[in-house]
Amino acid sequence: MRWTAEQAYEQLASAVRGYFRGRGARDPNDLTGDVFVSVTRGLGSFHGDADALRRWVFTIAHHRMVDEYRSSQHDRHVWMAEVPDAPHADVTASDDDDLTRALAMLSDEQREVVVLRFVADLAVKDVARIVGKRQGAVKMLQARGLERLHELLQAQDEA
Numbered sequence: 276m277r278w279t280a281e282q283a284y285e286q287l288a289s290a291v292r293g294y295f296r297g298r299g300a301r302d303p304n305d306l307t308g309d310v311f312v313s314v315t316r317g318l319g320s321f322h323g324d325a326d327a328l329r330r331w332v333f334t335i336a337h338h339r340m341v342d343e344y345r346s347s348q349h350d351r352h353v354w355m356a357e358v359p360d361a362p363h364a365d366v367t368a369s370d371d372d373d374l375t376r377a378l379a380m381l382s383d384e385q386r387e388v389v390v391l392r393f394v395a396d397l398a399v400k401d402v403a404r405i406v407g408k409r410q411g412a413v414k415m416l417q418a419r420g421l422e423r424l425h426e427l428l429q430a431q432d433e434a
Contacts, residue, residue, distance in 0.1 A: 278328055280315040287332050290395055294336055297390035299379050310336045333395045337405045377427035385420030388413055
Protein backbone atom coordinates (compact mmCIF):
# COMPACT_ATOMS: atom_id res chain seq x y z
CA MET A 276 0.00 0.00 0.00
CA ARG A 277 1.14 3.52 -0.74
CA TRP A 278 0.75 5.80 2.27
CA THR A 279 0.32 9.55 2.22
CA ALA A 280 1.85 11.77 4.89
CA GLU A 281 -1.66 12.73 5.97
CA GLN A 282 -2.69 9.09 6.42
CA ALA A 283 0.43 8.29 8.43
CA TYR A 284 -0.04 11.37 10.60
CA GLU A 285 -3.73 10.75 11.17
CA GLN A 286 -3.14 7.12 12.09
CA LEU A 287 -0.04 7.50 14.30
CA ALA A 288 0.53 11.07 15.51
CA SER A 289 -1.43 10.63 18.72
CA ALA A 290 0.48 7.47 19.63
CA VAL A 291 3.83 9.09 18.79
CA ARG A 292 2.95 12.08 20.96
CA GLY A 293 1.96 9.65 23.72
CA TYR A 294 5.29 7.88 23.33
CA PHE A 295 7.16 11.16 23.82
CA ARG A 296 4.96 12.12 26.77
CA GLY A 297 5.51 8.72 28.35
CA ARG A 298 9.26 9.12 27.88
CA GLY A 299 9.10 12.50 29.66
CA ALA A 300 10.04 14.65 26.68
CA ARG A 301 9.95 18.40 27.29
CA ASP A 302 8.07 19.17 24.07
CA PRO A 303 6.21 16.11 22.76
CA ASN A 304 4.41 18.14 20.09
CA ASP A 305 7.66 19.48 18.65
CA LEU A 306 9.27 16.04 18.62
CA THR A 307 6.17 14.55 17.00
CA GLY A 308 6.43 17.18 14.29
CA ASP A 309 10.10 16.28 13.75
CA VAL A 310 9.19 12.61 13.38
CA PHE A 311 6.55 13.34 10.77
CA VAL A 312 8.91 15.59 8.82
CA SER A 313 11.22 12.57 8.58
CA VAL A 314 8.29 10.31 7.72
CA THR A 315 7.19 12.67 4.95
CA ARG A 316 10.71 12.74 3.51
CA GLY A 317 11.05 8.94 3.53
CA LEU A 318 7.52 7.95 2.63
CA GLY A 319 8.27 7.71 -1.10
CA SER A 320 10.60 4.78 -0.52
CA PHE A 321 8.44 3.09 2.14
CA HIS A 322 6.46 0.00 1.18
CA GLY A 323 4.44 -1.97 3.70
CA ASP A 324 1.21 -2.51 5.56
CA ALA A 325 -0.10 -0.66 8.61
CA ASP A 326 2.01 -2.74 11.02
CA ALA A 327 5.18 -2.05 9.04
CA LEU A 328 4.33 1.66 8.98
CA ARG A 329 3.86 1.66 12.77
CA ARG A 330 7.23 -0.10 13.29
CA TRP A 331 8.99 2.32 10.93
CA VAL A 332 7.47 5.45 12.49
CA PHE A 333 8.29 4.32 16.04
CA THR A 334 11.83 3.47 15.02
CA ILE A 335 12.15 7.07 13.82
CA ALA A 336 10.58 8.31 17.08
CA HIS A 337 12.98 6.20 19.15
CA HIS A 338 15.97 7.61 17.27
CA ARG A 339 14.62 11.14 17.73
CA MET A 340 14.28 10.52 21.48
CA VAL A 341 17.87 9.24 21.65
CA ASP A 342 19.01 12.40 19.82
CA GLU A 343 17.05 14.50 22.31
CA TYR A 344 18.81 12.82 25.25
CA ARG A 345 22.20 13.37 23.69
CA SER A 346 21.64 17.02 22.91
CA SER A 347 20.00 17.90 26.21
CA GLN A 348 21.89 20.42 28.33
CA HIS A 349 19.89 19.34 31.40
CA ASP A 350 20.44 16.54 33.85
CA ARG A 351 18.50 13.72 32.19
CA HIS A 352 17.13 12.30 35.45
CA VAL A 353 15.70 15.63 36.56
CA TRP A 354 14.38 16.23 33.05
CA MET A 355 12.68 12.81 32.94
CA ALA A 356 10.99 13.37 36.29
CA GLU A 357 9.17 16.49 35.12
CA VAL A 358 5.44 16.09 34.59
CA PRO A 359 3.94 17.93 31.62
CA ASP A 360 1.97 20.98 32.76
CA ALA A 361 -1.00 20.89 30.43
CA PRO A 362 -2.87 17.78 29.39
CA HIS A 363 -3.22 17.35 25.63
CA ALA A 364 -6.52 16.92 23.87
CA ASP A 365 -5.51 13.47 22.69
CA VAL A 366 -5.52 10.64 25.19
CA THR A 367 -2.47 8.40 25.28
CA ALA A 368 -2.14 5.49 27.71
CA SER A 369 -3.62 7.80 30.31
CA ASP A 370 -4.00 11.50 31.05
CA ASP A 371 -3.41 10.63 34.68
CA ASP A 372 -0.60 12.62 36.31
CA ASP A 373 0.01 9.75 38.74
CA LEU A 374 0.82 7.45 35.84
CA THR A 375 3.09 10.05 34.26
CA ARG A 376 4.97 10.46 37.55
CA ALA A 377 5.20 6.69 38.02
CA LEU A 378 6.55 6.23 34.48
CA ALA A 379 9.19 8.85 35.21
CA MET A 380 10.35 6.76 38.16
CA LEU A 381 11.08 3.65 36.08
CA SER A 382 14.55 2.99 34.72
CA ASP A 383 15.12 4.44 31.25
CA GLU A 384 15.06 0.96 29.71
CA GLN A 385 11.90 -0.11 31.52
CA ARG A 386 10.12 3.11 30.56
CA GLU A 387 11.16 2.75 26.92
CA VAL A 388 9.88 -0.83 26.71
CA VAL A 389 6.62 -0.17 28.56
CA VAL A 390 5.81 2.88 26.44
CA LEU A 391 6.69 1.17 23.15
CA ARG A 392 4.66 -1.90 24.11
CA PHE A 393 1.55 -0.20 25.48
CA VAL A 394 1.39 3.30 24.05
CA ALA A 395 2.88 2.50 20.65
CA ASP A 396 1.18 -0.94 20.73
CA LEU A 397 4.20 -2.72 19.27
CA ALA A 398 4.92 -6.44 19.54
CA VAL A 399 7.82 -7.66 21.70
CA LYS A 400 9.88 -8.57 18.62
CA ASP A 401 9.42 -5.06 17.19
CA VAL A 402 10.37 -3.39 20.46
CA ALA A 403 13.44 -5.63 20.65
CA ARG A 404 14.49 -4.55 17.17
CA ILE A 405 13.97 -0.85 17.95
CA VAL A 406 15.85 -0.84 21.27
CA GLY A 407 18.53 -3.29 20.13
CA LYS A 408 17.85 -6.00 22.71
CA ARG A 409 16.82 -9.63 22.62
CA GLN A 410 13.15 -10.47 22.98
CA GLY A 411 13.80 -12.15 26.34
CA ALA A 412 15.42 -8.97 27.66
CA VAL A 413 12.45 -6.92 26.45
CA LYS A 414 10.03 -9.29 28.18
CA MET A 415 12.04 -9.04 31.42
CA LEU A 416 12.16 -5.22 31.24
CA GLN A 417 8.43 -5.17 30.55
CA ALA A 418 7.63 -7.47 33.47
CA ARG A 419 9.83 -5.55 35.90
CA GLY A 420 8.57 -2.21 34.62
CA LEU A 421 4.93 -3.20 34.98
CA GLU A 422 5.58 -4.62 38.44
CA ARG A 423 7.30 -1.38 39.49
CA LEU A 424 4.48 0.71 37.99
CA HIS A 425 1.96 -1.33 39.98
CA GLU A 426 3.93 -0.74 43.21
CA LEU A 427 4.29 2.98 42.55
CA LEU A 428 0.62 3.47 41.67
CA GLN A 429 -0.50 1.48 44.72
CA ALA A 430 1.72 3.62 46.95
CA GLN A 431 0.24 6.78 45.41
CA ASP A 432 -3.28 5.49 46.05
CA GLU A 433 -2.46 4.77 49.70
CA ALA A 434 -0.93 8.22 50.22
